Amino acid sequence: MRFGIEFVPDTAFWQTVGHGILSEKYGFDFVWITDHFNNRNVYVILSLIANYTDRVYLGPGVTNPYLTHPAFIASSIASLDRVSGGRAVVGLGAGDRVTLGYLGVERKKPLRAIRECVEILRAFFRGERVSYQGEIFNVQSASISYKPLRKIPIYIGAQGPKMLALAAEIGDGILINASHPIDFRFAMEHIKKGLERAGKRKEDIDIAAYTSFSVDENPEKARKAAIPVVAFIAAGSPKIVLERHDIPEEAAESIREALKAGKFKEAFSQVTDDMIEAFTIYGTPEDCVRKVEELIDIGITQLVVGSPIGKRKRKAMKLISEHVIPKLKEEFRG
Numbered sequence: 001m002r003f004g005i006e007f008v009p010d011t012a013f014w015q016t017v018g019h020g021i022l023s024e025k026y027g028f029d030f031v032w033i034t035d036h037f038n039n040r041n042v043y044v045i046l047s048l049i050a051n052y053t054d055r056v057y058l059g060p061g062v063t064n065p066y067l068t069h070p071a072f073i074a075s076s077i078a079s080l081d082r083v084s085g086g087r088a089v090v091g092l093g094a095g096d097r098v099t100l101g102y103l104g105v106e107r108k109k110p111l112r113a114i115r116e117c118v119e120i121l122r123a124f125f126r127g128e129r130v131s132y133q134g135e136i137f138n139v140q141s142a143s144i145s146y147k148p149l150r151k152i153p154i155y156i157g158a159q160g161p162k163m164l165a166l167a168a169e170i171g172d173g174i175l176i177n178a179s180h181p182i183d184f185r186f187a188m189e190h191i192k193k194g195l196e197r198a199g200k201r202k203e204d205i206d207i208a209a210y211t212s213f214s215v216d217e218n219p220e221k222a223r224k225a226a227i228p229v230v231a232f233i234a235a236g237s238p239k240i241v242l243e244r245h246d247i248p249e250e251a252a253e254s255i256r257e258a259l260k261a262g263k264f265k266e267a268f269s270q271v272t273d274d275m276i277e278a279f280t281i282y283g284t285p286e287d288c289v290r291k292v293e294e295l296i297d298i299g300i301t302q303l304v305v306g307s308p309i310g311k312r313k314r315k316a317m318k319l320i321s322e323h324v325i326p327k328l329k330e331e332f333r334g
């Protein structure tokens with residue numbers, strides 16, 4: 001069992017970098033930094049964290065090939081691998097449709113784009129001169145003048161059935177943006193299909209629960225801290241996810257409208273208990289351990305604790321380090 005942590009670099013540089021450095025001290029194995037063009041740049045943050053850590057793996061969680069060409073992802077990751085002494089990992093996904101929409105970037109054929117991007121990345125990482133004529137990307141006799149220090153694991157962000165299967169087929173790992181057992185049972189069905197297609201075993205890939213996590217000794221504080229994040233998740237969830245959790249589409253739509261209008265208080269006040277249960281792991285450290293155990297039984301091999309983590313991030317990280325990671329490591333050795 002591995003432990004990762006996600007940070008959204010939307011505050012001062014040194015805050016995210018400080019949290020990244022602390023993650024290593026607190027026993028996390030992976031630091032994932034989200035990638036949105038309107039936040040602090042993901043590779044600047046990752047390089048700074050690399051400079052002050054020795055052990056933790058570092059990667060964008062996730063970048064996308066629409067805004068950043070695969071060649072540029074390859075050179076950024078190879079550079080990160082070198083400055084970190086061999087600790088870079090790639091998190092790759094189709095990209096957030098809303099954020100890409102601000103720039104008029106259309107997410108055309110996402111399955112094809114991800115498959116091609118992975119093939120191009122691997123060729124660059126091997127240090128080859130790359131010629132690749134795909135449906136989406138066309139690379140002609142291009143090379144990068146340095147290689148990463150080691151084979152770079154590629155993780156793919158996935159929630160939909162086809163993307164989950166593709167991620168299992170071609171990825172070294174999968175980052176599943178969900179927190180509830182129902183979603184992971186659904187995911188495992190499709191992951192199995194992808195593994196079969198590739199003749200791979202479950203042990204060949206790292207299946208990560210990229211969760212919304214909120215921990216506090218006082219469960220009510222943990223619950224409250226989760227509400228703003230849950231509002232955004234509910235508003236952004238596709239119909240099939242809402243149906244899976246019996247959340248009325250109109251309820252999510254109403255939150256979406258309020259958020260769009262900048263009426264945050266109104267949006268947060270519409271978050272229901274059902275939404276909080278569906279979209280976050282929250283509570284005391286013991287509550288959180290119990291919920292994660294269920295996900296491990298379903299088949300996850302990495303827990304990523306994501307926003308909000310807790311009302312106060314550092315305090316929550318300490319709680320996870322002292323009461324969640326050791327307990328789960330003891331129960332699930334290896």
Ligand code: F42
Nearest residue numbers: 034035062093095096109110111157159160161162163177
């Ligand atoms: N997105 C960001 O922009 N930044 C982040 O930091 C970020 C972090 C992140 C972490 C974990 C994670 O799981 C996702 C994360 N995302 C982030 C979101 C990510 O970029 C993707 O938007 C998300 O993972 C994609 O979700 P999805 O698995 O539902 O895939 C989408 C594309 C989808 O619709 N999938 C369908 C499916 O069944 O899986 C398939 C769609 C399909 O069939 N498309 C056809 C095709 O050929 O590709 C045709 C469509 C066409 O073009 O007409």
